[in-house]
Amino acid sequence: xxxxxxxxxxxxxxxxxxxxxxxxxxxxxxxxxxxxxxxxxxxxxxxxxxxxxxxxxxxxxxxxxxxxxxxxxxxxxxxxxxxxxxxxxxxxxxxxxxxxxxxxxxxxxxxxxxxxxxxxxxxxxxxxxxxxxxxxxxxxxxxxxxxxxxxxxxxxxxxxxxxxxxxxxxxxxxxxxxxxxxxxxxxxxxxxxxxxxxxxxxxxxxxxxxxxxxxxxxxxxxxxxxxxxxxxxxxxxxxxxxxxxxxxxxxxxxxxxxxxxxxxxxxxxxxxxxxxxxxxxxxxxxxxxxxxxxxxxxxxxxxxxxxxxxxxxxxxxxxxxxxxxxxx
Amino acid sequence: xxxxxxxxxxxxxxxxxxxxxxxxxxxxxxxxxxxxxxxxxxxxxxxxxxxxxxxxxxxxxxxxxxxxxxxxxxxxxxxxxxxxxxxxxxxxxxxxxxxxxxxxxxxxxxxxxxxxxxxxxxxxxxxxxxxxxxxxxxxxxxxxxxxxxxxxxxxxxxxxxxxxxxxxxxxxxxxxxxxxxxxxxxxxxxxxxxxxxxxxxxxxxxxxxxxxxxxxxxxxxxxxxxxxxxxxxxxxxxxxxxxxxxxxxxxxxxxxxxxxxxxxxxxxxxxxxxxxxxxxxxxxxxxxxxxxxxxxxxxxxxxxxxxxxxxxxxxxxxxxxxxxx
Numbered sequence: 327x328x329x330x331x332x333x334x335x336x337x338x339x340x341x342x343x344x345x346x347x348x349x350x351x352x353x354x355x356x357x358x359x360x361x362x363x364x365x366x367x368x369x370x371x372x373x374x375x376x377x378x379x380x381x382x383x384x385x386x387x388x389x390x391x392x393x394x395x396x397x398x399x400x401x402x403x404x405x406x407x408x409x410x411x412x413x414x415x416x417x418x419x420x421x422x423x424x425x426x427x428x429x430x431x432x433x434x435x436x437x438x439x440x441x442x443x444x445x446x447x448x449x450x451x452x453x454x455x456x457x458x459x460x461x462x463x464x465x466x467x468x469x470x471x472x473x474x475x476x477x478x479x480x481x482x483x484x485x486x487x488x489x490x491x492x493x494x495x496x497x498x499x500x501x502x503x504x505x506x507x508x509x510x511x512x513x514x515x516x517x518x519x520x521x522x523x524x525x526x527x528x529x530x531x532x533x534x535x536x537x538x539x540x541x542x543x544x545x546x547x548x549x550x551x552x553x554x555x556x557x558x559x560x561x562x563x564x565x566x567x568x569x570x571x572x573x574x575x576x577x578x579x580x581x582x583x584x585x586x587x588x589x590x591x592x593x594x595x596x597x598x599x600x601x602x603x604x605x606x607x608x609x610x611x612x613x614x615x616x617x618x619x620x621x622x623x624x625x626x627x628x629x630x631x632x633x634x635x636x637x638x639x640x641x642x643x644x645x646x647x648x649x650x651x652x653x654x
Numbered sequence: 655x656x657x658x659x660x661x662x663x664x665x666x667x668x669x670x671x672x673x674x675x676x677x678x679x680x681x682x683x684x685x686x687x688x689x690x691x692x693x694x695x696x697x698x699x700x701x702x703x704x705x706x707x708x709x710x711x712x713x714x715x716x717x718x719x720x721x722x723x724x725x726x727x728x729x730x731x732x733x734x735x736x737x738x739x740x741x742x743x744x745x746x747x748x749x750x751x752x753x754x755x756x757x758x759x760x761x762x763x764x765x766x767x768x769x770x771x772x773x774x775x776x777x778x779x780x781x782x783x784x785x786x787x788x789x790x791x792x793x794x795x796x797x798x799x800x801x802x803x804x805x806x807x808x809x810x811x812x813x814x815x816x817x818x819x820x821x822x823x824x825x826x827x828x829x830x831x832x833x834x835x836x837x838x839x840x841x842x843x844x845x846x847x848x849x850x851x852x853x854x855x856x857x858x859x860x861x862x863x864x865x866x867x868x869x870x871x872x873x874x875x876x877x878x879x880x881x882x883x884x885x886x887x888x889x890x891x892x893x894x895x896x897x898x899x900x901x902x903x904x905x906x907x908x909x910x911x912x913x914x915x916x917x918x919x920x921x922x923x924x925x926x927x928x929x930x931x932x933x934x935x936x937x938x939x940x941x942x943x944x945x946x947x948x949x950x951x952x953x954x955x956x957x958x959x960x961x962x963x964x965x966x967x968x969x970x971x972x973x974x975x976x977x978x979x
Contacts, residue, residue, distance in 0.1 A: 497917030627802035635797035
């Protein structure tokens, strides 16, 4: 789709930084590497900040992250704490208090007498946990496989790419459903299934990038200077594919959260954790639609969409960085 | 490497991939904790009846024999028999797959028709309001989970306004004389509109964004300026010269997307109670009906693999600049 790092002069993004470093400066290679990556991040953030959508999306993600962290403090009730009315009956199908419901619930209660507002807060944990963990693992595995495959070429490349081809033959949702159903429904298994299926795209894109990078003069120069393969991959290739890694990482957040919600909606969610998907599943199986209890099924969907669209918008921001033809 | 050689190599790769997926599926099902027979056979059955039942499913054979039988089933597309009912898996697939395809292809057709058209105009008017709005709409369409949009549509149009059916593919309790009964098709169409529209809305974003990007690339080429210099009409340049060249990546990506979309129909089918193959697969998985789960999954996977294959071939045939190396 897009595979062009905006360096066209054949130099590493760090070429100018490297000149600044004083030869005599005593600095460990690790600290130096860290500093280079930090500057690469700062540079990307500077470009991204110009896109107002990206800034808003970052705030939205930060808001939901805060929601996930503070859920136990903010939530008035437990996620599956059955509530009772004053007369001792289960407080079920309670409307939100601003619609005249009893009990002062912000978003009412479910058919089983659980507080919906608390469930919504706790639900952010499953979504963000799955979204961010999947994104990190997908980005790291995909980038590593792509770089190794593209840099070494030959038999290693062939083997790795045949595995990727095989992975591309698997339809995402049916495979995740199958894996989760067989391994047992839990957040961990779900996360594992998503990671197993998602790294393929990142690997393929990063590989094609590495293929062209390895022919560039700065890589050849490093080779002639006696740099090891590991050094070249970590220092010269990886920083140059970073925008692409982040692009696909951001998209992975979105896909992982949509997949988690979908699988939970089908009744294969983690029974020990409420997520936005399991809330929707409960709403459907208790016929909240027919009861018109929109406060039950509207908020989780809106939350999912907000997180997902943030991921997509941040990804799109990176797309403009990585694909110069999209820039005006 | 010539084109013929490419086709041969790609066909071999297709077969190997299908074989690998089928084998992985077999291993996956056999490596699960617990004895598969306990899912199939009622534990309260007497010993002899139990053995007979296990034997009838071939579950008493050694693993490699089971594998050979399984591969034979896959190769002859018979997939064995359901644990749950006495129907063969092939019958089940033949019953449910057309329903899924009816829903999926309708949605897909409209999604790509609208998505591509809007994408062309958006790319042409880059930087304008139309482009910004359509890109935003496309992103929003892709961000709302389709099953949730389905719930909301059911709530508003089904439960509230009562203009669409709440679930299913046909009205209950109505008998039709033949398959070609007009009433039957009108009834099916009435059930089809809502799920197809929701699915189409969700699928629309991808071709829209892809077409826009592709248009931007084509529009930066010199021949567009030549067209303008020749004084051609804007519409003619946009649709005839630019769009035709920009269409190729969208067509091939669309073929691949169609393969994945068939498997992605699970959610929409569940929300709208559409009796398609996705829902059947989930039900089979949930009730541990392994042959049906395997068979339906293999059909989904084969669709993906085959559409990928078609896209690769189409790319070479549609674009003479493609070289095989």
